[in-house]
Amino acid sequence: MSDPKMITFTQAYTQALDEAMAADPTVVLLGEDIGDKEGGGVFKVTAGLTQKYGAERVRTTPISEQAIIGAAIGASLAGMRPVAEIMFMNFITVAMDQVVNHAAKLRFMSGGQTPVPITIRTRTGAGTGNGGQHSDMLEAWFAHVPGMKVVIPSSPADAVGLLRACIEDDDPCLFIEDGVTRIVKGEAPPANHKIPLGKAHVEREGSDVTVISYGRPMQDIRKIAAALAEEGISVEVIDLRTISPLDTDTIVNSVKKTGRAVVAHEAVRSFGVGAEVVARIQEFAFDSLKSPVLRVASKDATVPFARTLELEFLYKGSDIEAAIRKTLEEK
Amino acid sequence: MTSPKAYSPEVLLNIYRTALKIRSVDSGVRGLIRSGNLMLAMHPPTGQEIIAACMGECLEQTDYLVTIYRGLHDQIAKGMPVKKIVAEYHGRVTGACKGKGGPMHITHRESGVMVTTGVVGSGMPIATGLGWASQLKGDNRVTVTCFGDGATNIGAFHEAMNLAAVWKLPVVFLCQNNQYAECTTYEDATASKTIAERALAYGENMVGVSVDGNDPESMFNAMRKAVDRARAGKGPTLLEAKTFRLSGHYFGDPSPYIPKEQMAEAFANDPIVKVREQVINSGIATADELDAIVTQFEKEFEEAVEFAKNSPFPELSEVTTDMYGVA
Numbered sequence: 001m002s003d004p005k006m007i008t009f010t011q012a013y014t015q016a017l018d019e020a021m022a023a024d025p026t027v028v029l030l031g032e033d034i035g036d037k038e039g040g041g042v043f044k045v046t047a048g049l050t051q052k053y054g055a056e057r058v059r060t061t062p063i064s065e066q067a068i069i070g071a072a073i074g075a076s077l078a079g080m081r082p083v084a085e086i087m088f089m090n091f092i093t094v095a096m097d098q099v100v101n102h103a104a105k106l107r108f109m110s111g112g113q114t115p116v117p118i119t120i121r122t123r124t125g126a127g128t129g130n131g132g133q134h135s136d137m138l139e140a141w142f143a144h145v146p147g148m149k150v151v152i153p154s155s156p157a158d159a160v161g162l163l164r165a166c167i168e169d170d171d172p173c174l175f176i177e178d179g180v181t182r183i184v185k186g187e188a189p190p191a192n193h194k195i196p197l198g199k200a201h202v203e204r205e206g207s208d209v210t211v212i213s214y215g216r217p218m219q220d221i222r223k224i225a226a227a228l229a230e231e232g233i234s235v236e237v238i239d240l241r242t243i244s245p246l247d248t249d250t251i252v253n254s255v256k257k258t259g260r261a262v263v264a265h266e267a268v269r270s271f272g273v274g275a276e277v278v279a280r281i282q283e284f285a286f287d288s289l290k291s292p293v294l295r296v297a298s299k300d301a302t303v304p305f306a307r308t309l310e311l312e313f314l315y316k317g318s319d320i321e322a323a324i325r326k327t328l329e330e331k
Numbered sequence: 332m333t334s335p336k337a338y339s340p341e342v343l344l345n346i347y348r349t350a351l352k353i354r355s356v357d358s359g360v361r362g363l364i365r366s367g368n369l370m371l372a373m374h375p376p377t378g379q380e381i382i383a384a385c386m387g388e389c390l391e392q393t394d395y396l397v398t399i400y401r402g403l404h405d406q407i408a409k410g411m412p413v414k415k416i417v418a419e420y421h422g423r424v425t426g427a428c429k430g431k432g433g434p435m436h437i438t439h440r441e442s443g444v445m446v447t448t449g450v451v452g453s454g455m456p457i458a459t460g461l462g463w464a465s466q467l468k469g470d471n472r473v474t475v476t477c478f479g480d481g482a483t484n485i486g487a488f489h490e491a492m493n494l495a496a497v498w499k500l501p502v503v504f505l506c507q508n509n510q511y512a513e514c515t516t517y518e519d520a521t522a523s524k525t526i527a528e529r530a531l532a533y534g535e536n537m538v539g540v541s542v543d544g545n546d547p548e549s550m551f552n553a554m555r556k557a558v559d560r561a562r563a564g565k566g567p568t569l570l571e572a573k574t575f576r577l578s579g580h581y582f583g584d585p586s587p588y589i590p591k592e593q594m595a596e597a598f599a600n601d602p603i604v605k606v607r608e609q610v611i612n613s614g615i616a617t618a619d620e621l622d623a624i625v626t627q628f629e630k631e632f633e634e635a636v637e638f639a640k641n642s643p644f645p646e647l648s649e650v651t652t653d654m655y656g657v658a
Contacts, residue, residue: 028467056467062497067456067490074460074474077445078395080467082460097487101450102457110438111429112653114445146654170656245655 005188009181012156012188013045013121016163017083019192021053024081027167028057030068031085031121035060042087043123043182065091069098072118073106073172082118083167088134089124089176103172104147119166119173125216125266126303126314127180135179135303137215137267142174143244143276149173149197150243154218156186161195162241169197178216200247202254206236209260209327211320212251212277214240217264217296220317228324235324243273251277252284259290260327264320269297294323334389334558338551340615342388346547347610348624349384353404354603355628356413356635360403360420363636364582371420371434376404378577379507381602382544383408385551386475386505389558390443395461395474397446397454400435405477410442417635423642430645431653451513452485454478455504459491462500462567473561475503481512483526492569496533501561503554504569507544509576514588526571536566544572545602547609577601 007015020027029049033041038060040047050058061068065086072082086092092099099120107115126135143150149171153159159177166173203218204225211221218239225235236254240247255261261281263274274295281293296319304310335342357377363369376383379401387408390396398405406416411427419426420434427439435449445461448454458476465472482488483506495502506527512520523529530539538560542553550572557568575597579586586594610616616624 059463059498062490062493064490064494066487067459067494070453070456070487070491071460071463071494074397074445074457074462075464075467076460077457078461078464078468078472080464097450097453098456102446102448102453105436106438106446107656108653109428109432109436110440110653111427111431113428113438113440115656149655 006185007156007188008183008185009156009159009177010043010045010183012159013163013177014047014049016160016167017046017049018052020083020164020167021049021057026079027081027083028059028075029083029085030059030061030071032061032063032068032087034058034085041085045121046085065095066098069095069103069120072120073098073103073116076116076118077106077114081167084118084120086120086122089122089138090133090136092120092122092138099142099148099172100145104145107171108147115170116172117170119163119175121163121175121177123177123179125179126298126310129305129307129310131305132302137265139176139243140267140272143273147172148244150176151197151241152176152215152243153241154215154239157189157193158195158241160189161193162197164192164194165197168194173197176215181216181219184219195241197242198245198247199242200250201239201241202236202250203239204235204237206234206258208234208258209262209324210236210238210254210258211262211264211324212238212240213264214243216266217315217320220320221264224317224321224324228321233324233328246276246280248280248284251280255281255285256288259288261293262296262320262323262327263293264296264315266298266315268300269295270300272297291327291329294327296320296323332391334391336555338548340613342551343547343610343613344615346381346384346388346551347606349387349408350380350603350606351625352413352628353380353383353407355625355632356407356416357403359629359632359636361582369420373434373582374401374580375578375582376401378597378602379509379544379574380404381547381550381606382505382507382572382574385547385554388551389554390473390475392443394472395443395445395458397448397458397461397474397476398444399447399451399454399478399482400449401479402437402447402477406437406439406444406447409444411439411444413631414635414638415439417632418639418642421639421642422644423639424645425638425642429649431649452478452482452487455482455491456487458502459494459498459500462495462502463498465501466498471562473501473503473558475505477505477507479512480506480508480510480517480521480526481515483529484512484520492530492533492537492567495567496537499536499564499566501564502567503557503561504567506569506571508571508573511576511580511589513580514584514586516588527569530569538566538568539571540568541571541573544574545600545605547606
């Protein structure tokens with residue numbers, strides 16, 4: 001058997017966009033610098049797509065986040081499936097009105113007349129020295145808005161399948177790409193790979209403790225779980241894939257089995273996805289718990305610039321491992 | 332295309348008829364609130380009816396409208412059934428949005444009323460997207476986005492105007508300059524002398540025009556030109572229609588910020604009264620005929636209220652339906 005084809009996250013995003021555009025003529029892209037003329041986007045995700053699908057369908061915009069999201073919404077109301085690129089996640093804050101008051105709400109407020117099938121792709125994550133305004137993980141902000149779907153992949157294959165699903169979905173989806181791991185490689189998925197939204201993935205089965213995460217920390221957790229297995233600690237690993245709507249059943253069923261849980265995310269600790277997951281576990285699996293559910297997250301601080309501080313800010317793989325061991329301590 | 336190309340006494344009568352319809356619903360709703368029979372946040376379009384009526388006269392049913400919380404006149408002029416609006420105001424399941432949107436969030440796809448936003452300035456970027464879709468599909472539709480003078484001071488206005496000009500989109504930016512940005516005078520909030528001159532910032536693809544929005548002939552001709560230009564693929568227009576809001580920002584607003592003399596003068600120039608004279612003088616309709624039209628609209632409003640009151644509220648399960656599509 002030959003080695004499987006390996007692709008980076010960036011290649012995965014491109015593959016998903018390419019396949020979606022080939023499959024559906026209503027899929028159109030818009031965003032800053034995304035055309036081939038401008039270099040195919042600052043992160044090259046859209047590189048080559050203008051040549052393939054034309055400048056009409058790969059539309060470079062002015063630096064106007066409100067107009068980008070607004071135009072995506074408007075075009076979606078008229079039957080298109082726009083995919084908007086917002087270069088860095090922090091820049092979405094400029095267009096929060098369009099996302100929160102319009103994209104998320106127009107279906108409901110119109111009594112179902114106007115769904116908003118848009119995908120907003122954005123890039124973020126601390127660890128590259130971009131400092132406070134280009135690194136935040138703001139997924140919880142959007143998960144807090146009913147009507148939005150929030151998706152984060154943890155492997156190139158998942159990136160293809162989840163982005164395809166977002167584009168085909170009839171609701172507004174926020175698809176978050178991690179900036180640090182963009183050149184990390186993983187196995188390429190087959191053509192037209194799609195992964196259902198709203199469904200968490202039990203990536204590794206185990207019996208002692210459940211670790212729930214998504215996005216970049218999944219790469220730490222895979223290694224930690226494998227290492228702990230050698231010590232005889234059986235870790236069940238759940239990749240949420242979709243943050244909202246949250247797959248409560250998969251989480252609760254797992255914790256009912258293991259009786260212990262750790263939630264890990266890159267976002268800052270407080271008022272985040274971790275808090276929501278912990279709340280659901282205690283609501284629906286309290287009687288099964290053998291120890292308190294623990295959270296691992298980055299510090300409640302602005303992402304700093306200095307490399308030393310940035311590393312101090314970020315969650316650490318060793319924190320996740322320590323948390324797992326702590327849940328297993330005899331009381 | 333079925334909308335009339337040139338101004339004529341027939342067009343004047345059509346415009347005035349729509350204006351009367353708007354005023355009857357507007358007065359009727361205000362009456363219901365005043366008498367305690369209806370509770371809602373109402374932003375009356377009183378005095379701005381001619382603008383909307385001219386817009387409606389120049390559009391096709393398939394054209395798109397994006398309007399704002401002060402949008403009753405625009406929605407009626409775009410052809411929305413009064414029953415659908417009144418039932419929505421009553422929060423009933425027979426309303427345009429099943430009672431889930433309310434007065435500030437009216438949508439009625441069939442009439443092309445795509446979005447009504449309660450956030451000042453937010454409709455313009457969405458309108459560019461509707462226009463973009465029409466451009467991509469070549470479906471020949473025009474999108475009109477209505478907003479007030481106050482909305483031109485929001486960043487979204489600039490972003491949308493610039494995008495529309497750069498992409499040469501089939502969008503008409505219809506600014507209904509009613510002299511007050513909510514409760515603040517035009518002069519205290521807006522640096523430029525006119526709204527139309529702001530179009531200069533967007534190059535030759537964008538045209539800026541300022542007209543007396545309360546004068547049917549000027550308003551119709553300017554709207555006709557802007558719509559035709561958009562439909563011909565020649566680009567967007569910023570059309571400033573000057574008018575006056577014969578009301579506070581919201582119903583019940585005592586509006587101490589509007590000088591009494593200014594309000595009295597505006598009432599003396601109420602377009603519903605002024606244009607009535609024009610219609611009669613044109614010979615296209617008599618005073619009696621116009622009175623009969625008013626009576627007819629009043630009756631239709633009463634019927635709409637009865638329809639609304641006899642309609643059920645939405646099922647309680649509706650509180651979570653329409654949040655997401657069926658997976």
